[in-house]
Amino acid sequence: MTDRTIRVENLARVEGEGALRVTIRDGVVKTAELKIFEPPRFFEAFLRGRAYREVPDITARICGICPVAYQMSSIHAMEALFGISVDGPLRDLRRLIYCGEWIESHALHIYLLHAPDFLGYDGATDMARDHPQILERGLQLKKAGNELIALLGGREVHPINVRVGGFYKVPRRRDLATLAERLKHARDAALETVYWAAGFDFPDCDRDYEFVALSPPDEYPFNEGRIKSSKGIDIAARDFEEHFEEVHVAHSTALHARIRGGGAYLAGPLARYALNFERLSPLAREAAQEVGLGPICHNPYQSIIVRSLEVFYACDEALRLIENYEEPDKPAVEVTVRAGIGQACTEAPRGLLYHRYEIDADGTILDARIVPPTSQNQPSIEEDLKICINGWLDLSDDLLRRKCEQMVRNYDPCISCATHFLKLEIDRG
Amino acid sequence: MPVKLRKPTLAVWKFASCDGCQLSLLDCEDELVGLIGAVDIAYFLEASSALQPGPYDLSLVEGSITTAHDVTRIKEVRRRSRQLVTIGACATAGGIQALRNFKDVREFISIVYARPDYIETLATSTPISAHVAVDFELHGCPINKAQLLEVVSAFLIGRNPIVPAHSVCIECKLKGNVCVMVAHGTPCLGPVTHAGCGALCPSYDRGCYGCFGPMESPNMTALSHELSELGVGERDIVRLYRTFNAAAEPFSTESAKHDR
Incomplete structure (x- = not known):
């Protein structure tokens, strides 16, 4: 009974396809591996030779759930190289479309993927039988996010309106005004979601993460800011590769991101929240206080509350941006191509997303590098598994398997994104 | 005594892709609850851990074939599916990852991965129809979710989907x-x-x-x-x-x- 191997052959309710393998020897967890068996798609390779203006349309295809993040990190990296600054209404519109992505992506995870774990269902389809109104609320919330993306981007998945320098076409004030009514309802639904999620039973799990997120001076992070950590990192986004590395570790064939000379770290909602609590809107801070969530949350299971708070914030912020919106004269600023290297980070729903491009004088991509949040979080996921499972060893294999799956889902891992950088698993028996 | 009709079973499969086309099913926010009532979602990893072994009345397949393992897997999916519909550019044409077809895939591997010897992949990315018979192909990167509902409804009723093929x-x-x-x-x-x-x-x-x-x-x-x-x-x-x-x-x- 002391030697056990727990396998989850197909992880359900995650984006993309992965598996899990935990080995227990003499009553102690020896290894915990999140296996990725998504086939590689080689984005960084085929980006070489493409025109810079094609990049946001191509990188969007890395992930159907967070395409806006891949568009945003790519355009900011290229604008950093070209010396372009996008301010005023165009900057606000970028923030606004990002709000839409956080709302749809988080609502998908909260209602369809994560909540069934806390309520004891296999999935949202079963949950719908007993709680149809709750599922309906989640779907309408998700829809509000998708409508925001569709209005600004043309469609929910792989929007077509984002370009280096701005947009192809900007919305009229009156187009946004009609959306504001729906967003007010969405904000109410998001607040209900915060209360609902905060009422779940959470296992005790207090982890001493090093949180890493963007942290701009006076706003909750979407598109920009310095990279900061809860243990003292404070660097410009362009210096990401000097401070973070991807390495092979002995127990896994996957590339894992680590702090150079340090260890695992955590990106995503818990990190953003801990490093930027005071930059949330007053309403969002108040909601956190109401449900008894302090300014830092170390329990990965409670990420569902933090995601709900971020949805609430994103609705609130979207309403503020719409209220203040004035139509710009032009949909994009002038772009002058310059040869060199440009880097940027933005905050994808799942966390920090780093892009670097080397471009020649005619705008052709010479080299590209993309580090998605899930590959950054993979070492933390495995550490969580090792630490927490030690407390669950008395459980049957079946229950333990469910617990492990839930642990992984706490991160909302997006395996489709991460796979471009992760090794295919080789089973070593 | 009235005969209780069995709900048709629906399965959703993923091969090399971004998840966006299967997400389009979950993006049918206004229709999803109705769909759950009309069909038995028997296999949909992204949405549920309750998995039935099949056979399935309708399989929706997202993604392209890029590994030897997936060549075998798609044949198994076909065997267990009464009707098989491919959704999106990856499944119908090989997707953006088919850019490898114009190059040497070994070069691609060495650009992205530090240890090329770990990577198992085919030299090409191919559509599902290159490996098994396909009953209908729904195009788009991503697909249009209204067209997806039309195709699913048509197949469940047993009529031809109305999807214009003009420009x-x-x-x-x-x-x-x-x-x-x-x-x-x-x-x-x-x-x-x-x-x-x-x-x-x-x-x-x-x-x-x-x-x-x-x-x-x-x-x-x-x-x-x-x-x-x-x-x-x-x-x-x-x-x-x-x-x-x-x-x-x-x-x-x-x-x-x-x-x-």
Whole structure:
């Protein structure tokens, strides 16, 4: 009974396809591996030779759930190289479309993927039988996010309106005004979601993460800011590769991101929240206080509350941006191509997303590098598994398997994104 | 005594892809609860851990075939599916990852991965139809979710789906858009691209980039000629045809003519 191997052959309710393998020897967890068996798609390779203006349309295809993040990190990296600054209404519109992505992506995870774990269902389809109104609320919330993306981007998945320098076409004030009514309802639904999620039973799990997120001076992070950590990192986004590395570790064939000379770290909602609590809107801070969530949350299971708070914030912020919106004269600023290297980070729903491009004088991509949040979080996921499972060893294999799956889902891992950088698993028996 | 009708079973499968097309099913926010009531979702990993072994009345397949393992897996999916519908550019044409088909995949592996010896992948990315019989192909990168509902409904009822195969140009005309190519000189793949998006890009003042793939019998030569007239160089013509449906005929053949 002391030697056990727990396998989850197909992880359900995650984006993309992965598996899990935990080995227990003499009553102690020896290894915990999140296996990725998504086939590689080689984005960084085929980006070489493409025109810079094609990049946001191509990188969007890395992930159907967070395409806006891949568009945003790519355009900011290229604008950093070209010396372009996008301010005023165009900057606000970028923030606004990002709000839409956080709302749809988080609502998908909260209602369809994560909540069934806390309520004891296999999935949202079963949950719908007993709680149809709750599922309906989640779907309408998700829809509000998708409508925001569709209005600004043309469609929910792989929007077509984002370009280096701005947009192809900007919305009229009156187009946004009609959306504001729906967003007010969405904000109410998001607040209900915060209360609902905060009422779940959470296992005790207090982890001493090093949180890493963007942290701009006076706003909750979407598109920009310095990279900061809860243990003292404070660097410009362009210096990401000097401070973070991807390495092979002995127990896994996957590339894992680590702090150079340090260890695992955590990106995503818990990190953003801990490093930027005071930059949330007053309403969002108040909601956190109401449900008894302090300014830092170390329990990965409670990420569902933090995601709900971020949805609430994103609705609130979207309403503020719409209220203040004035139509710009032009949909994009002038772009002058310059040869060199440009880097940027933005905050994808799942966390920090780093892009670097080397471009020649005619705008052709010479080299590209993309580090998605899930590959950054993979070492933390495995550490969580090792630490927490030690407390669950008395459980049957079946229950333990469910617990492990839930642990992984706490991160909302997006395996489709991460796979471009992760090794295919080789089973070593 | 009335016979209780069995609900049809639906399965959703993923191969090499971004998840966006299967997400389109969950993006049917207003229809999802109705769909759950009408069908038995028997296998949908992204949505539920309750998995039934099949056989399935209808399988929706997302993604392209890029590994030896997936060549075997798609045959198993076909065996267990009464009807099989492929959704999206990856499943119908090989997707953006089919850009490897024009290069040496070993070079691609060494660019992305530090240890190429760990990577098991095929030299090409191919559509599902290159491996098994497919009952219907729904195009788009991503697919249009209204068309997805139409296809699912049609298959469950047992009629042909109504999905027009004409060009994006027709959609532009129906929408009353000004032609971006004629009026603004913007290169546009609308004349050769399969309808389905609702002429999205021209409606946002940009040229169509062909994410729904080639229409039925497109006149590629005529479009390439027009593009050259607008001053689009040979390299950019190749780039235009080689994106999300690069391996689809006749985009593939036409791009090769300009790849010198």
